[in-house]
Amino acid sequence: MRMSKVSKGLAAIAVAAVVVGLAACGGSSSDPAKANFAGLQAKPQRPAPPLQLRDSLGQPVNIRDYRGKAVLVTFIYTHCPDVCPLIVGHLHAALARLGPEASKLQIIAVSTDPFGDTPKTVKRFLAAHEMTGKMEYLIGSEPQLAKAWKAWNVVVHPPKGPNAPDIVEHSAEIFGIDASGKVATLYPANFNPGMIVHDVPRLAAE
Amino acid sequence: MAAVVAAELLSGSGGGTARAAPPLPRQTLVPPRVTIADLRGRPAAINFWASWCDPCRKEAPGLAALAGSLRGHARLVGVDWSDNATGAQRFIRQYRWRFPNLRDANGASGDAYGIRGLPTTFILNANGRIADVLSGPQNAAAIRRALLHVG
Numbered sequence: 001m002r003m004s005k006v007s008k009g010l011a012a013i014a015v016a017a018v019v020v021g022l023a024a025c026g027g028s029s030s031d032p033a034k035a036n037f038a039g040l041q042a043k044p045q046r047p048a049p050p051l052q053l054r055d056s057l058g059q060p061v062n063i064r065d066y067r068g069k070a071v072l073v074t075f076i077y078t079h080c081p082d083v084c085p086l087i088v089g090h091l092h093a094a095l096a097r098l099g100p101e102a103s104k105l106q107i108i109a110v111s112t113d114p115f116g117d118t119p120k121t122v123k124r125f126l127a128a129h130e131m132t133g134k135m136e137y138l139i140g141s142e143p144q145l146a147k148a149w150k151a152w153n154v155v156v157h158p159p160k161g162p163n164a165p166d167i168v169e170h171s172a173e174i175f176g177i178d179a180s181g182k183v184a185t186l187y188p189a190n191f192n193p194g195m196i197v198h199d200v201p202r203l204a205a206e
Numbered sequence: 207m208a209a210v211v212a213a214e215l216l217s218g219s220g221g222g223t224a225r226a227a228p229p230l231p232r233q234t235l236v237p238p239r240v241t242i243a244d245l246r247g248r249p250a251a252i253n254f255w256a257s258w259c260d261p262c263r264k265e266a267p268g269l270a271a272l273a274g275s276l277r278g279h280a281r282l283v284g285v286d287w288s289d290n291a292t293g294a295q296r297f298i299r300q301y302r303w304r305f306p307n308l309r310d311a312n313g314a315s316g317d318a319y320g321i322r323g324l325p326t327t328f329i330l331n332a333n334g335r336i337a338d339v340l341s342g343p344q345n346a347a348a349i350r351r352a353l354l355h356v357g
Contacts, residue, residue, distance in 0.1 A: 081261070082323065085256075085258050085324075086324070089288035089289075089324075090288070090313065093288040093312050093313025093317075096288075096311055097312045125258075128257065128293055129258055129289075130290040190322055192317055193312075193313050
């Protein structure tokens with residue numbers, strides 16, 4: 001049972017690697033200043049797709065409101081057994097190392113499970129990861145979330161209903177958005193927190 | 207893919223050129239504070255875990271049993287990685303862990319060891335070098351076997 005869950009999680013990493021790999025293709029950079037990310041450079045840099053949902057407290061969140069900051073967007077679900085907790089663990093580590101510079105960063109998680117991610121489960125998840133107040137966690141109905149998944153080109157195989165199997169396969173790359181609102185860099189699911197620490201000042205300065 | 211990840215985990219540590227174990231975090235959850243220098247002279251197992259990690263819960267009772275059975279032949283040290291401190295303390299109480307546990311609050315030790323998932327157990331030889339890496343939840347017998355192998 002557990003092996004099956006883990007292997008699906010690893011499959012998610014594989015998907016992420018493929019997506020990031022494609023995004024990184026496009027030849028060497030002609031702009032060394034912008035190529036200076038620890039994450040893989042997004043080519044071409046495009047404006048971040050729309051992202052407007054409610055967080056787990058019911059507050060509306062619009063990614064446009066974070067212009068001027070570095071923004072990381074990740075797609076996860078709370079009862080994910082393997083990849084998502086590690087992503088959030090690494091984000092927690094990155095925030096701890098950023099110290100005061102963490103104020104230049106906004107982390108946004110978008111649910112990949114419209115049934116399992118509820119205000120209650122998200123509250124518990126954020127507390128367990130010591131991320132309460134440090135990360136927006138956006139939830140919604142399947143049509144609302146599916147719109148975001150499609151806009152961000154994230155592959156999600158959501159559960160068929162509330163009682164469906166508890167594994168949600170999803171691609172797990174993390175998007176790095178610069179202060180001007182462009183997707184500037186991409187991180188694989190197994191990124192190192194040091195990559196974020198390195199990139200946040202650069203993303204926030206764009 | 208699983209094989210690839212396992213190979214990546216082992217690539218920097220196995221074989222005759224085992225790398226030196228990176229420093230352990232300083233913050234202590236269960237004393238005494240332990241350093242790599244303290245561990246030299248005997249084999250040791252360093253287990254990275256977190257309270258939010260379900261497979262770590264599965265492994266936890268076995269680690270408590272292992273710690274009680276080592277009798278000085280080897281050491282076991284837990285490292286709580288990028289975790290909620292309160293949750294970590296509760297976890298330690300719940301599983302009655304008495305062996306030394308350190309807190310890697312900013313994940314720096316985990317990075318230095320190159321963890322790719324939790325739980326991960328690093329088996330150190332008596333020279334403080336990483337001789338083996340056990341990925342995923344282990345039982346006491348598996349860790350004891352790995353310790354005997356390097357001892």
